[in-house]
Amino acid sequence: MTSRTALVTGASRGIGKAIALQLAKDGYNVAITDLPQQRNEALNTVKELEKLNVRSHFIEADSSKRDQVFNAVNETTEKLGGFNTIVNNAGIASVEPLLEVTEEKLDRLNKININGVLWGIQAAAKQFEKLGHGGKIINASSIVSHESFELLGLYSASKFAVRGLTQAAAKELARKKITVNAYCPGIVLTPMWDLIDEKLGAINGVPKGESVKKYIDGILLGRGSEPQDIANLVSFLGSEKSDYITGQSIIVDGGIVFT
Ligand SMILES: NC(=O)C1=CN([C@@H]2O[C@H](COP(=O)(O)OP(=O)(O)OC[C@H]3O[C@@H](n4cnc5c(N)ncnc54)[C@H](O)[C@@H]3O)[C@@H](O)[C@H]2O)C=CC1
Numbered sequence: 458m459t460s461r462t463a464l465v466t467g468a469s470r471g472i473g474k475a476i477a478l479q480l481a482k483d484g485y486n487v488a489i490t491d492l493p494q495q496r497n498e499a500l501n502t503v504k505e506l507e508k509l510n511v512r513s514h515f516i517e518a519d520s521s522k523r524d525q526v527f528n529a530v531n532e533t534t535e536k537l538g539g540f541n542t543i544v545n546n547a548g549i550a551s552v553e554p555l556l557e558v559t560e561e562k563l564d565r566l567n568k569i570n571i572n573g574v575l576w577g578i579q580a581a582a583k584q585f586e587k588l589g590h591g592g593k594i595i596n597a598s599s600i601v602s603h604e605s606f607e608l609l610g611l612y613s614a615s616k617f618a619v620r621g622l623t624q625a626a627a628k629e630l631a632r633k634k635i636t637v638n639a640y641c642p643g644i645v646l647t648p649m650w651d652l653i654d655e656k657l658g659a660i661n662g663v664p665k666g667e668s669v670k671k672y673i674d675g676i677l678l679g680r681g682s683e684p685q686d687i688a689n690l691v692s693f694l695g696s697e698k699s700d701y702i703t704g705q706s707i708i709v710d711g712g713i714v715f716t
Pocket residue numbers: 466467468469470471472473490491492495518519520521546547548549550569597598599600641642643644645646647648649650
């Protein structure tokens with residue numbers, strides 16, 4: 458197999474890290490981005506990636522900033538040689554009643570969760586075109602893009618937007634041999650859910666761990682998700698085996714939401 462290169466955003470930890478490690482096991486050279494405060498964790502992730510005998514590189518980049526995402530794609534291509542796949546993984550959660558959403562919260566969340574995905578789609582598609590080949594764009598959505606959760610309304614709406622962008626981009630880019638798909642995780646036990654659990658607990662007056670347990674108790678397969686469950690799907694979406702799939706937002710949640 459000829460070597461391929463991927464960029465995974467927000468990949469110093471959590472789901473992004475698991476995806477980066479899986480793509481490296483699949484033979485990809487892998488660049489990762491994250492925010493400056495995640496630098497040390499990101500550099501450790503790069504070391505883990507290099508142990509898998511692939512080339513890796515960390516780029517400090519804020520996904521909400523268009524120029525930083527474009528620079529990250531250019532730097533990935535220059536440092537690792539070539540560019541085949543982007544995983545627009547970076548995202549944040551927000552937990553509050555809709556009636557308490559402020560303009561600042563809405564702007565911050567949308568800039569990362571929606572704009573960040575759009576900048577990644579643009580930067581990757583333009584780079585694939587420059588390099589004269591197609592490619593794969595894989596976006597982080599969520600089960601809440603299929604059915605909103607209460608107190609996660611703002612976050613859910615941003616993930617509905619990612620599903621919309623995924624469909625539209627698939628339609629616009631298919632003729633350039635670019636596929637665009639999204640992964641829709643359920644309850645993945647990462648620092649994001651630690652935060653959601655804490656905030657739901659504070660709003661509903663229940664102890665730490667109770668809110669996440671309530672959700673996990675409702676999962677058909679009887680456990681919360683590990684990041685690797687999501688990485689397994691992205692491994693498929695990043696492989697030739699998914700070449701005939703585009704525009705899809707695929708649920709991987711152990712059985713919570715059914716569409
Ligand atoms: N944990 C879960 O249950 C679920 C997560 N997701 C989505 O999966 C993606 C990854 O989530 P987790 O790994 O759980 O989150 P996490 O909070 O554990 O990790 C997210 C990473 O993204 C980075 N990041 C945040 N804002 C960024 C920005 N502006 N630019 C670059 N990097 C940024 C963070 O520093 C962190 O390293 C997110 O898009 C999230 O919305 C979707 C469904 C469920």
